Amino acid sequence: MVGNLPIVGLNSTWDDSKQANSNVPPLSKPWGPYSVNPIRGVNLGGWFSLEPFITPSLFDYDASLGIVDEYTLCAHLGPKKAAATLEKHYATFITEQDFIDIAAAGLSHVRIPFSYWAVTTYTGDPYVLGVSWRYLLRAIEWARKHGLRVNLDLHALPGSQNGWNHSGRSGTIDWLIGNDGPANARRSLDIHNQLSTFFAQKRYKNVVAFYGLVNEPGIAIPQGQLADWTVSAIKIVSDNGFSGTVTFSEALRGLPAWQGELQGYGNSLVIDVHEYVIFDPNLLVFDHTKKVSFVCSTFEDQIKASMNTATGFGPTMVGEWSQADTDCAQWLNGIGNGARWAGNFSGKTIPYCPTGNGQCSCALSNQPVSSYSTDFKSFLLSFAEAQMSAYETGWGWFYWTWKTESAPLWSYQAGLRGGFMPPVAYKRAWSCSSSVPDFGSLPEYY
Template identity: 25%
Template sequence: MFATYFALLALVVSHASAWIPEVQKHILALDGTNLFSSNETTHGNLTSKRWLQASGKVRGVNLGSLFVFEPWLAETEWSNMGCGSYNSEFDCVSALGQSQANTVFQNHWNTWITQSDISQMQSYGLNTIRIPVGYWMMESLVYSDSEHFPQGGLAYLERVCGWASDAGFYIIIDLHGAPGAQVAQNADTGQYASSPGFYVDYQFDRATSFLSWLTTLIHSTNAFRNVGMISIVNEPVQNSGSIGTLLSSYYPNAYSAIRNAESAAGVSSNNYLHVETMNSLWGSGDPNQYMTNQYFMAYDDHRYIKWDSTVAVSQSAYLSDSCHNNRNSDNESPTIVGEFSLSVPDSVQWTSGWDPTDNKSFYSQWFAAQVLNYEKYTNGWVFWTWKSQLGDYRWSYQDAVAAGVIPNNPGNVNQNACSGI
């Protein structure tokens, strides 16, 4: 359980402050930096959104496959819902029909993440959850004649955020599924689209409408009181001309939509949400290129070495990269490593040198190396994901703790994991 909670003082000192760990109180992260300020603030009848655990920087887990289902992560659940032969939520809802789909998805939302999960996360010394959602949670945005998504998710989002707020968690809500799909043929957009259809003005407009709606809810609903950050689109297309006006149009307009909603709600500037984009290291361009206002912005870094062809596929190379790769080399602050895992390339993952059963000491050291590095260079980390049905702890924080690979408090990782590397 959390030993102590400290309320963060809202000091308007730079765009790097607000609802994330600050540096005003003598509470230390693993790298020795100060983390927290003091004193609680209120806004209206809502309690402070600044409660964070006393032990360190952002340390969290993603609630993967809760509101944006990724079938690979939980095939048994997907099959039991009657969706087993379909690629995405869109496809399954189309096949089952709206009424039946609503029933099975609401049962999924009711059982995939429960209050006992939140309590277990809390007991493991975590302080943050990141919740991927799709634009279809704002049901009025959905084109009912051509788009097919489950309905009723907002009530479950409010419930899980209420549990997390009660437990003292910092909450990041991430627009994981954008209108039209921001990448092709990937269920993590909610639809297995043949091409990315997000990068046109009318889809951008739908996304900004979603962000405005979500911002208003966050500032007016007690259950959302610990939501401190909105990610405005997850993992847009990399290194491609197809992103069009993502940087010049969508990013500034998304930022303005959030700020305008806050202004309309009478929210003071020191109580703003952080507006998060993918960082420059992601490969979709410089997110600040066209941003005339960067006040309370934040940056999301995703680090999956398994897909980085520049790192040799060896335990020593993985440890070396994780110990020394500065994930804030683009100098965008604050940066949070919003996704990472212990997974390795599919071609070797079950071979003797990488099998999770026989290589627990390596995976434990590799986890420690990653989080030590992320806490050294960035404002913290969020593991992908809390739970899975893969039978493979490399994608499941819950399973990795049970296996003894991740300690039951991340403050107890091996601080010498990078010694001599």
């Protein structure tokens, strides 16, 4: 046990000589400035922190049962069946072959979201305790074997930090704020005490490059309160000897909100922003050309401004982004919530696709990859390359996500197989310094 967490069969020796590709140093050598050699990475979303849109097969129940997140799924299955179901998922959804393929795609880092029940559970929790911990450690060793550096991402905290399904339990925020918010904030610090003690071990020095404190805390949490908790968490991680870079979320506020905040940490602290154009109706209605142009202007300018401590926070990475240009993927907005694109999101009736009329159907957006037109693939490739180009003006990026069951516009793997993702991440034909291509006769409601 280290940090009261089990080593569970790890070898006593390890090999850090591997490099993900010839464009980056091996694990045993310093990476150098990320502002010069940016991250090109991918998330392993939906593996240790379930999301219905990534693995809808796990949530295929009658709506009357109310199974909408990992909490309600585990409560419905019961301890024994939940453990068996999740063990099978952990063992099969992501395997070593995925790490091989990630490295072959010219990627250098993996962000691994995991949930607090990898470490502990509390009275009343139905979650499966500890099983994902074994697979998390296995994942890190697979990353090491193939030269990939790791960004640990604590994706679900006690009480739910944002009230969304990927925090474990949909509903209200009970972290920092809420009846049990202060208690859950202390519990989270205790979890970081365990985790940072464990990952301060010498064996992780070269492979665990980033340590995430909390994923997407809700905007309802006062910024000052969140900043104070973040300072406490950073101190725990630092005092325990973790030598990598700590990441904190911009917390859905936008990068400008953190200008001048949490200063004095240099390159040991990086802000993590998630860039999407599909959850804001004002951006969702942009046509294909404007979406690409927006990335190369507004998003890129925001990253550049944030990188400068005179105008922003300082070190900045994009921890999530995707090629999705609609919010149509099944259950993306939560089970039964509909889509903004089609005008049926949470009771709304206005469609937010560029044509703004009855043509705004999710049926077209959810076609199989085999039905994608040449013009649509051209757009998707340009949209991806624009974002890669823009985000590399900071410390780089992590795509969301590597694999899905049936949402190809959220799957880096599907993009590679379908021909709408650069075959090698660091060899791209287009960048934001070029003019936006013509997407031919691609309909704006597609």
